[in-house]
Amino acid sequence: MSFLLITELAKDEGRELQTSDNHDEVQVIDDKIQKWSKGKEGNIRSLLSTLQYVLWSGSGWNPVPLVDIIERNAVKRTYQKALLCLHPDKLQQKGATSHQKYTAEKVFDILQESWTHFNTLGEA
Numbered sequence: 001m002s003f004l005l006i007t008e009l010a011k012d013e014g015r016e017l018q019t020s021d022n023h024d025e026v027q028v029i030d031d032k033i034q035k036w037s038k039g040k041e042g043n044i045r046s047l048l049s050t051l052q053y054v055l056w057s058g059s060g061w062n063p064v065p066l067v068d069i070i071e072r073n074a075v076k077r078t079y080q081k082a083l084l085c086l087h088p089d090k091l092q093q094k095g096a097t098s099h100q101k102y103t104a105e106k107v108f109d110i111l112q113e114s115w116t117h118f119n120t121l122g123e124a
Helices: 003-037 044-049 072-086 088-094 098-121
Strands: none
Touching: 003 098, 044 072, 044 098, 072 088, 072 098, 088 098
């Protein structure tokens, strides 16, 4: 075998190993997000008040007690803060890792669905 072929095989093997490790890490993230959101589907207040449990340290998110987001305007303000914290453009500026971006994308989508549900119901 030529040196070039051996080098290419080693690169491919490393890529497969890296992909396998990456898949495991993504599965851990998915499980964590699923545990966080389970039973809270459509409950924006509950999701926002527990957001710190699914985000990474240094995400910029400050925990918000449920009692602080009882009123509709407080929910809206907190939701907007969460979106700013999770927005892909903001994460890019902060130099977030791919796992952080993945987490943010998933959480962002869940929060948006919940916000839509919240507005549809016209909750007080």
